[in-house]
Amino acid sequence: MADAVESPQVDAIPYQEFDKITEKYKGDPSAIIPILQDVQEIMGYVPKNSIGYLAEKLEVSPAKIYGIVTFYAQFRLQPKGKYIIMLCEGTACHVNGAKLISKSITDELEIEGGQTTPDGLFTLEKVACIGCCSLAPVMLINEEVHAKLTPDATRKVLKDYVNKEAAAQN
Amino acid sequence: MAGQGKTVIKVGLSTCGIAAGSTKVYELLEEEVSKNKLDVTVQKTGCIGMCYKEPIIDLVTPDGKLFSYGDVTEENAQRILEEHIKGGKPVEDLLILTERDEVVGRQVRISLKNCGIIDPESLEDYKLAGGYKGIEKCLKEMTPEDVIEEILQSGLRGRGGAGFPTGLKWRFTRGYKSDQKYIICNADEGDPGAFMDRSIIEGDPHAIVEGMMIAGYAIGASQGHVYVRAEYPLAITRLEKAIEDARANGLMGDNIMGSGFNFEMKIKKGAGAFVCGEETALIASLEGERGMPRLKPPFPAEAGLWKKPTSINNVETFANVPWIIANGADKFSAFGTEKSSGTKVFALAGKMKQGGLIEVPMGITLRDVIFGVGGGIRDDKKFKGVQLGGPSGGCIPESLLDTPVDYDSVGQTGAIMGSGGMIVMDETTCMVDMARFFLDFVQNESCGKCVHCRLGTKRMLEILTRITEGKAQPEELDLLEELAYNVKEGSLCGLGQTGPNPVLTTLKYFRDEYEAHIMDRSCPAKVCRELLTFTIDPELCNGCRRCVKRCPTECITGEKKEPHVIDQDKCIKCGNCYDACKFDAVIME
Numbered sequence: 001m002a003d004a005v006e007s008p009q010v011d012a013i014p015y016q017e018f019d020k021i022t023e024k025y026k027g028d029p030s031a032i033i034p035i036l037q038d039v040q041e042i043m044g045y046v047p048k049n050s051i052g053y054l055a056e057k058l059e060v061s062p063a064k065i066y067g068i069v070t071f072y073a074q075f076r077l078q079p080k081g082k083y084i085i086m087l088c089e090g091t092a093c094h095v096n097g098a099k100l101i102s103k104s105i106t107d108e109l110e111i112e113g114g115q116t117t118p119d120g121l122f123t124l125e126k127v128a129c130i131g132c133c134s135l136a137p138v139m140l141i142n143e144e145v146h147a148k149l150t151p152d153a154t155r156k157v158l159k160d161y162v163n164k165e166a167a168a169q170n
Numbered sequence: 171m172a173g174q175g176k177t178v179i180k181v182g183l184s185t186c187g188i189a190a191g192s193t194k195v196y197e198l199l200e201e202e203v204s205k206n207k208l209d210v211t212v213q214k215t216g217c218i219g220m221c222y223k224e225p226i227i228d229l230v231t232p233d234g235k236l237f238s239y240g241d242v243t244e245e246n247a248q249r250i251l252e253e254h255i256k257g258g259k260p261v262e263d264l265l266i267l268t269e270r271d272e273v274v275g276r277q278v279r280i281s282l283k284n285c286g287i288i289d290p291e292s293l294e295d296y297k298l299a300g301g302y303k304g305i306e307k308c309l310k311e312m313t314p315e316d317v318i319e320e321i322l323q324s325g326l327r328g329r330g331g332a333g334f335p336t337g338l339k340w341r342f343t344r345g346y347k348s349d350q351k352y353i354i355c356n357a358d359e360g361d362p363g364a365f366m367d368r369s370i371i372e373g374d375p376h377a378i379v380e381g382m383m384i385a386g387y388a389i390g391a392s393q394g395h396v397y398v399r400a401e402y403p404l405a406i407t408r409l410e411k412a413i414e415d416a417r418a419n420g421l422m423g424d425n426i427m428g429s430g431f432n433f434e435m436k437i438k439k440g441a442g443a444f445v446c447g448e449e450t451a452l453i454a455s456l457e458g459e460r461g462m463p464r465l466k467p468p469f470p471a472e473a474g475l476w477k478k479p480t481s482i483n484n485v486e487t488f489a490n491v492p493w494i495i496a497n498g499a500d501k502f503s504a505f506g507t508e509k510s511s512g513t514k515v516f517a518l519a520g521k522m523k524q525g526g527l528i529e530v531p532m533g534i535t536l537r538d539v540i541f542g543v544g545g546g547i548r549d550d551k552k553f554k555g556v557q558l559g560g561p562s563g564g565c566i567p568e569s570l571l572d573t574p575v576d577y578d579s580v581g582q583t584g585a586i587m588g589s590g591g592m593i594v595m596d597e598t599t600c601m602v603d604m605a606r607f608f609l610d611f612v613q614n615e616s617c618g619k620c621v622h623c624r625l626g627t628k629r630m631l632e633i634l635t636r637i638t639e640g641k642a643q644p645e646e647l648d649l650l651e652e653l654a655y656n657v658k659e660g661s662l663c664g665l666g667q668t669g670p671n672p673v674l675t676t677l678k679y680f681r682d683e684y685e686a687h688i689m690d691r692s693c694p695a696k697v698c699r700e701l702l703t704f705t706i707d708p709e710l711c712n713g714c715r716r717c718v719k720r721c722p723t724e725c726i727t728g729e730k731k732e733p734h735v736i737d738q739d740k741c742i743k744c745g746n747c748y749d750a751c752k753f754d755a756v757i758m759e
Contacts, residue, residue, distance in 0.1 A: 030458035033441055037400070071460040071617070073442030074400055090362030091557065091593045092519035094607050100749070107746075128444070128611060130401065131365035132189040133517060134221035134525030145189040151749045 011079070013050050017042055022057045032058065032068055036075060045076045073127075081116045081123035083161060086140040090129030093137040097150075101137050102126070104151040108158050121165060122158075177210045177255065179203075180228040182286060184217035184372045185404055186365075192225035195247045199227075202251055210255060216373020218286030219527035220273055223266055226286075229254065240266035273524060276543045278505055278513050281329075281489035282366075282529045285373030290408050293415040296376040302421060304492030305383045309429040312495075317388040318344060321491065323499035325511030330356055330447070330484030331559065331588045332664070333510070333577040336491075339481050342471035343389040346479040351391035353382055354475065354482040356452060357398035357405070360444035361560030362611065364591030366515040367485035369527050371398070371405040374489065375412035379422070379435065381488030384495060386433050389481050394435040397452055400442065409437060444561075444615035448663045449474075449482045451617065462617045463663035484589070486515055506532035510576035518544045520593040521551065530575070537571040540594055551596040555680070559588025561608045561615075562668035564675030565601060584675040586668065600697035601680040602687055605673045606634040612669035622660030626653050627669060634673070637684060639700040640691040647684060651677060699743045702758050706747075708733035710755035717747035717756065 021038045025031035035054070040046055046069050055062040069075040085105065089098050102113075105124060109117055113126040132138045135147035139154070146157050181187075181196040199212045218226060223240030229250070230236055237260055239250060246264055253261050279285075288295040296302070308317050322337030343351065355378060359367040371378060382394040398406055413435050416422040424432045438456055445451045446461040453475050455461035474480025490512060494502045503511040510532040516539060519525045523545035530539060536556060540546065547553050555565040564585030566573065573579050580587045595604065613627040633650045636642040654670035654677075661667050677684065686694050693701040706717075706726075711733040718726045718734065725741050728734030736747070748756045 030456060032458040033455065034439070037439060037441065067460055068458075071443065072440075075441065091560065091591065091607070092363050092525070094362075095520045095593060095595060095599055095604075100745075103744075104749075127401065128360070129362035129365070131185050131368050132221075133363060133365060133519035134186065134522075135189055135224075136519065138189070147189055 011043065011047055013047060013053065014042070015053070018050065018053065018057070022054070032060070032065065033072070036065070036069060040075060043079075045079050048077055076114075078116065079120075082121050082165075083141050084123045084125060086125050086127050086130065087113075088128075088130050088132070088136070088138045088140075089126050090133065090136075092133035093129075096136040098137045100151050101139065101149050101154050104154045105139075105158065108155050121162070176232055178230045179210060179212045179255075180215040180230070180286075180289075181212065182217055182224060182226040182228075183214045184369055185402075186217055186221045186369075187224045187226065188404070190224035191243065192227075194244055195225050195227065195242055198244050198247055199251070202248075206256075208255060213289045214291060215287065216285040216290050217369045217527060218270070218274065219277075219282065219369075219529075220266070220270065220524065221526040222522075222524050223269070226266070228286075236267070237265060238267050238270045239264045240269075273526075273528070273543060273545075277529050278531050279529045280493050280502070280505075280513050281370060281377070281486050281515055282373070282527065283493065284377065285369060285527075288374070290373050290375055291411055293376060293412070293419060296374070300496060301376050301492070302380055304495035305380050305387070305421075306427060307495055308384050308387050309427050309431055314344060314388045314390060317384060317495065320495060320499050321388070324494045324502040325499075325506075325509075326487065326490055326494060326502065327510065327577060328484055329486035329490070329514065329589070331562065331586060333587060336483060336487055339471060339483070340385060340388045342469070343391075343479045343481040346472050348479050350393070350476075350478045351389055352475045352478060352480040353386045353389060353391045353394045354452070354456070354480060355382055355394065355396040355398075355485060355488055356447065356449075356482050357396055357402075357485045358440045358447045358452060359399060359402075359485070359589065360447045360615075361562075361589050361591045363519055363557075363560055363593050364517045364589045366517055366527055366590055368399075368402050368405050370485050370489050370515075371402070371409055375405075375409045376416070377489045377492060378409065378485060379412050379416050381491035382435065383422070383426075383433050384491050385481060385483065385488065387431055389479070391481070392432045392434065394433065395456060395475070396435065396437045397440055397446070397456060398437060400439040406437060406439065413437070443617070444611070445617045445663070445665050448665060451663065452482065453480065460617070462619050463665075465662065486590075507574065507576045509578055514575065514587070514590055516575075516590045516592045518592050518594070520557075521548045521596040521599070522546075522594050523548050532576045533574045535572045535574055536566065539575065539592070540571070544594070547594065547596050551598065553594070554597050554599060555595045555601065557585075557593040557595065557604065557608075557672070558591070559586040559668075559671070560591045561611045562586055562664065562671055563588045563591075564671045565595070565604065565679060566675070567679040570679075584671065584678060586671070598695055598697070600638075600693055600695035601676045601683045602634065602637055602693075603695075603697045605676045606631070606638055608672040609634055609669070612665065616665065616669075620661045620663075620666055622657045623662075623666030623669065626657035626660070627666075629653055630657070630670065630673065637687045638693075638698040640687060640698070642688050644688055647677070647681075647688065696758060699745055702743060702745075703738065704736055704741060704743060704745070704747060705757050705759075706734050706736055707755045707757055710753050712753060712755075714752070716750045716752065720746040720750040722746065 116123040137149045225242045326336045327333040443461045446455045450464040451461040470480040506512045515529045613631045616623045618624045713731040725737040
């Protein structure tokens with residue numbers, strides 16, 4: 001579920017982009033969900049301060065839009081990190097130890113599901129099944145799949161990302 | 171198929187194959203083939219179902235001989251290129267032909283018939299495999315009533331879980347007069363552990379298009395919607411392409427094949443809510459609302475999307491339809507049992523030796539599926555139970571392994587057929603933890619409309635959590651059971667009505683495990699960490715201090731190179747020491 005905690009930063013709203021999106025779905029009363037999907041596509045999240053604007057454009061109440069954003073797991077109200085860790089917690093992964101993987105991520109990065117590290121590098125999202133059940137336990141970091149994980153392997157993967165970032169900084 | 175007369179290499183490019191690295195293999199093969207000007211066609215295909223052997227490539231020689239290779243890493247792909255394609259000698263140690271024959275040979279593939287065989291992005295391939303013959307037959311030789319009758323005769327039942335006869339659903343929807351009707355494909359596959367819908371769309375998207383067209387013709391709908399999980403980007407891309415290609419070739423739009431039948435299709439991406447697998451919640455979501463279920467009746471057949479008559483069927487159901495029309499109802503009902511005809515796709519996962527996707531005739535026993543097709547339990551551990559039907563289903567114990575897989579027999583055990591997720595558990599799986607896992611899922615996914623589902627599942631989860639932490643009282647088991655029945659009775663939709671099933675079935679078949687947690691404060695499967703004790707074997711410990719560094723409470727003491735000791739009063743049972751130890755000196759019991 002989308003987290004309702006205040007965003008640490010407020011991004012400027014690209015109104016023109018938003019207008020293009022609402023124009024695309026003009027006259028379709030069912031389009032709130034695809035519109036929000038498009039907004040999230042360009043912003044990375046649904047900024048809280050954009051809800052009022054969208055509501056006015058679509059002639060619905062802000063409460064309705066907020067209700068939809070918080071109902072569906074896909075939408076988030078906070079900006080995401082550079083790397084999104086999608087940890088699979090489907091049944092096959094659970095049976096094969098996803099809980100231990102979750103714990104090692106939390107130990108290593110000090111974030112729980114739905115949270116982003118203070119440096120903005122990682123966001124941890126827990127998802128139910130990405131459909132690679134026979135490679136369980138699995139996590140996706142951005143597009144890359146890391147399969148048949150162990151706690152040690154998980155820590156190593158995360159460290160590799162951190163080191164890669166540190167190297168890029170220097 | 172495309173490229174006849176030369177050698178064809180087919181690379182399994184489904185999500186599971188890609189996860190195992192098949193994209194790189196595909197790119198490498200394409201590059202090498204063009205660089206070396208080899209007379210070889212490299213093409214994409216879907217998933218053959220042997221996920222545990224991915225990446226998989228099939229090599230078909232000009233004379234039609236098939237060589238199937240498994241575990242094809244980039245390195246192995248080079249070897250196949252050098253030794254087999256250039257050298258003409260098959261790479262024996264990578265061949266999985268015998269195994270493939272064993273796994274695939276035991277199956278009857280109807281809805282998976284093209285998966286892993288044809289190029290899913292090629293309309294031509296689908297047509298060569300007999301595609302669009304079903305809709306052609308409908309439009310040229312059959313009235314809509316004939317189509318409905320044929321599907322009724324075949325005995326096809328909804329493959330999404332509930333098992334309602336498909337033909338009957340279509341007949342009801344056809345029966346209501348309206349200026350507009352809709353056909354909806356439910357591809358919101360939410361059961362964590364089932365992935366057949368994804369695999370069918372990725373491997374054979376035109377079959378879904380054709381199935382929906384036939385259904386549209388039968389009920390009198392000119393519009394089809396596919397509601398698909400946003401988490402399945404590849405499935406969405408392939409389906410979009412299939413729709414575009416069908417449209418470009420006159421197979422979609424107005425006056426299809428000169429018959430006067432019009433049909434259009436749209437894809438809607440779901441936004442992540444398990445409850446949207448329920449018909450009325452799915453309709454609410456399609457209309458742009460929160461996906462909350464509505465009271466039935468009126469059923470969607472009477473007043474569905476935009477209050478118009480609507481038929482909602484599952485992906486696998488649609489995948490069966492063209493085959494039934496092309497081959498006849500009798501051929502279909504020859505498979506399976508009297509009340510559950512045809513085949514069913516199962517996603518085998520968990521502690522299986524050969525996890526993957528299989529399709530078998532209904533009525534074969536669970537034992538045959540798990541120990542026959544699935545190859546048994548990994549590491550030859552002891553089988554404990556199998557979870558059927560995901561969060562709405564139940565755990566079936568070893569004593570019921572000879573249950574035939576059909577809707578009614580599975581229902582009698584307290585589980586449901588569901589969408590066909592089959593998670594196998596061995597002695598190292600804790601059934602209380604399993605029940606807690608599913609309930610946690612249901613509790614999270616409850617839309618909140620019904621009090622029993624919203625609050626009841628929360629209270630049940632609290633009790634289960636207390637049990638797994640060894641803090642529960644014996645009388646709480648009865649309370650848990652009572653709550654479970656209340657939630658089932660007090661909920662509007664399938665989510666609440668079936669959500670307590672995993673708890674009820676584990677209570678029925680594995681009550682001793684619950685009792686061990688409560689009375690003895692122990693977890694027989696050694697999963698619930700709060701109930702375990704961690705000690706260090708002084709014989710095995712060499713004092714490497716790895717565990718000391720990882721212990722968050724600093725409760726491990728001992729000199730370097732001397733055996734260490736855990737202070738039980740300070741230990742929080744996080745298990746870090748157990749994970750850290752390279753010498754198996756930490757004992758967990």
